[in-house]
Amino acid sequence: MEILTVIGVLLTLAGLFVPTLISNHSSRQVEFRxxxxxxLSKLLTEIKAIEGGSxxxxxxxxxxxxxxxxxxxxxxRKKLEAAYSAYQEAHEIAVTKHWHDEHPSDETIFFPASFIITNPREVLEKMQSFKNELNR
Structure with a gap:
């Protein structure tokens, strides 16, 4: 009989605190997202550009x-910091060339701010962990 009383008290206490814990976690998730x-929008813009070669x-x-x-x-937070560090490293290892160097033209058309990336796969791999963390 004492065991049933203890179990009843534990279940009652769990019923009081578990919904609060779940609610706090849920609201933290909503705020994080x-x-x-x-x-994430900026990162996806970068990824799309790199996939396109620029x-x-x-x-x-x-x-x-x-x-x-x-x-x-x-x-x-620790995972995010590691993923952001990888994102920063991705930009550090990016090898770029000016568009005009790859596509020379004798025409007067010139794109002064157009750069292409020569190692997109490496850069995208480094960015993937940051994208995953932001999507969680």
Whole structure:
């Protein structure tokens, strides 16, 4: 009989605290997704440009990233920091050439800000972890 009483008390306590924990986690997830959406949009723009062969330079600033960190839990924050570091490294290893160097023309048309990327696969691989973390 005592065991049933203990079980009843434990179930009652669980019923009081579990919904609160679930609600807090859910609201944190919603806020994280809300804050990560603009960064994810910029990242997807970069990825799309690189897949197309052009190089967009960095669209995501450190300030963008640091605004996201307070909305991540401790464990997730560490993963995000590692993924952002890989994103930064992706831009560091990117090998670019001016469009005109690859497609010389005697015409007067010249695109001064047009760069192509010569190692898109490597760069995209480095960016993948950041994309995964933002999508979680």
């Amino acid at each position: 809300k804050q990560s959406a603009p960064i 190089y967009p330079f960095r669209l995501i600033s450190d300030a963008d990233f640091f605004q996201l960190l307070p909305h991540a839990s401790g464990r997730r």
